[in-house]
Amino acid sequence: MHNVSHGLNDIASILSNPILNTDSYKASHYLQYPPEASAMFSYIESRGGRYGRTLFFGLQMLIKEYLCRPITPAMIDQAKAFFTAHGEPFNEAGWRYIVEQFGGYLPVRIRAVPEGSVVPTHNVLVTVECDDPQVFWLASYLETMLLRVWYPITVATQSWHLRQTIRAALEQSSDDLTQLPFKLHDFGARGVSSAESAAIGGAAHLVSFMGSDTVLGVVAANHYYNETMAAFSVPAAEHSTITSWGRERETDAFRNMLAQFGKPGAIVSVVSDSYDLFAALDVWGTELKQAVLDSGGMLVIRPDSGDPQTIVLQTLRALDASFGSTLNGKGRRVLDNVRVIQGDGVNPESIAAILAAMDEAGFAADNIVFGMGGALLQQINRDTQRFAMKCSAIRLGDDWHDVLKDPVTDAGKRSMKGRLTLLRNRHTGEYRTTTLPLEWDERTAESDWDDALVTVFDSGKLLIDVSLTDIRHRAHAHEG
Template sequence: MMINPILAIDGYKVSHREQYPEGTTRVYSNFTPRSDRFFRSPVADNKLVFFGLQGFIKWFLIDMFNSQFFAQPEEQVVSEYKMLMDSYLGKDAVDVEHIRALHRLGYLPLHIKGLDEGDKIPMKVPVLTITNTRNEFFWLVNYLETVLSAELWKASTNATIAHHYHKICAAWAEQTCDDFAHLDFQCHDFSFRGMAGMQDVAQAGCGHLLSFKGTDSIPAVVYARQYYTGNDADYFIAGSIPATEHSVMCMGEKDHEIATFRRLICDLYPQGFVSIVSDTWDYWQVLTTFTRELKAAIMAREGRVVFRPDSGDPVEILCGTGADDDQSATRTPQEKGSVEVLWEIFGGTVNSKGYKVLDSHVGLIYGDSITLERANEILRRLAAKGFASSCVVFGVGSYTYQYNTRDTFGFAMKATWGAVNGTGRMIFKEPKTDSGLKRSARGLLKVVRNEQGELCLFDEQTPAQEGEGELKTRFLDGKQYNVEHLEVLRQRLAAQQ
């Protein structure tokens, strides 16, 4: 939907301009993750991975405002605003001259400062501040709260979740693998179909790409290239491999399923990686019978055949229903689990840490019902069974990336300072009926690093103090500043495991 961005607001924002005290000339607000109490992770560390501001500034505050507001005829913009407000709040209930004045100015008179994206931010430390640069546009700061919050909370939330998947995979790789070569692709984004639309996929899906280089969400790759690489055609953002879906397997017919496998492995993809969904009818038949019949063809290929189970309990499908220390010969394939079954058929190597690594011609990816807890449990059980964590890849879907809210990290934008009739006012909220979560900071803010390198908030600052610290100018009067490449963000985050 192409919308006039001045209308991307909550309805109650329209009346706030006249509600501020007479003589108001400045509003200063911040956007802060307040709590991770609803974030479920076995490696929770009370921090958020900040991501998304750079892209939002470019596509919304600059590109969309320029094309859909400032570049449109003044009367068209003002008339559209008035027509909507007349029907929404009543005829002539809303003055429109401030909209006309903004259009004539030709840019957004705002100063946004933000922390570095890809950095890990403790709870209650603001990731950005925003204020107006021209007195008459004091109303614009919190007018944009709704869209700023809606566009930023999820990108940071999903970047944080992806980082936790990476932390889990890295921890088990440290214990069971000789190297970390597989980590960039161990979690593959499968979430597109369950996300809240294409913009959501692009923006929030890009958060996955701070920690991993595997995704099926192509809009996220496009978004990353446009807003985080400067359209750098030579930079590798992410990739994938040829893969089947159930319609492909079904069209080949049940009675000829092994022929479908053979065609995929030998004719269509005689080399390289190929992923084949394997539970369309009988997964264990595929893994125990088809694999033996196709073993010679698989081993003769240059590349890897990746089997994809897509139903059942992922922990049991991959690791088995039996005890991890049970080595009895009478166990069923289901009791052994997929990794052990493939090991028995294709073998592999034992690495320097004593863990078994599947032969490079075969692999497994599981992309259904994976969560942080399940991923950790799968890798824990594989280690207990003597297998390296590199034996499996996870498809991370919309349950992981969509089943979250703004409250997952308690994001809120609050005003903490303003100026009325030339005098600064330190403002705050501290509801007596609240647990303390909603208590805001006070006054002008500064974020600095302590001796341990942790980011810390200092409130009640002077204007000179507010100009110091880690919050850097990202947007000023219609222009973007301190733009960074995706590679810088990736390296910054990787250094903070």
């Protein structure tokens, strides 16, 4: 396995080789299809799950990163050496054909619903078709890589639903809906499995929000979705920047935060539970109160331990007693000069519970921002929305045939059949999956239904290059 000429000791080139970005058994599949097979059609869907609708996002990242660069002879040599040593057959002739006939670009067509679309589960979201008889199997070979779109879709879906939860709380208790995009901040960078996960998941969160500390996610959103700056952050303390002063000098650490960052119009976040949250709240409301007011900025207190619902209310009440509050048009209290950010134990359930408890206690949702880490980017998996990619049609000779699985042991794994597309009713926005060719009444088609899938990739070329701005507009077009 130390074959330098084939690059098997170069992990960077291995990880960027599309032929190796698959499952081992895929290498043998070209020998397993009917000998007369000449084209293949596969699709991706969410077969249900935690949420009844998914927000489609992330395919453009995968296509730009993995499919817009050509296969090279060196990649083929590398893959051949690997699979031979690995115990799998290797379709060298097929891959050489791609290089010779297509310049290394994969002759596949990918169609998808526009990114930012919110689609009910059990509908086709992506289709992959290869109609070159020499390499028809590509439509399935790409499954491993393409199905990873489950991750940005699931992150984007969860954040979109959380946006609806927070929006409802603001509508009930606040006079200011403009703060919504900054109400759920991404704290997830350290809790994911890789830098790539931070980039992909962090970008997905930004479809619904504009606050993030996951630098790679913001960089990815900027790069892959044509943004200048997709999200923003503020200076904030961590425990080390407070505890390094020593317990007896915690007040000095707090005062330093105000001196460094407390400017008119600025926001400064200070973690305050290093030792005794309640003693810290007392210091903020007495010894440091005037410094907070004089700074002209907004102080954000971060309690970071204890039962989230209980601690948030205790913190709000303590700050209300010292800094005061103003009654808004909804009859709820909005703290003067201070806010709270809750970044511990934050998940969909705790967010809803905290907002409900705040409202019951008479506090507006204005008073809190949530920081969400592991639950945002890591505590999901492919089964959260039960994503699958399946072959649904194969051409044998000149004729297309339906393909499906229908396990007697699990009806939920039944796949769809035929060459599929997604329709959208132009009046109601309703979606439905149907088969190609579109055999329907032409008048009905013109008046009611449009094909919702667009060709985004064809033979090495990205045909749609959408911006995050447009995706956000599509995802939130029906709010309010």
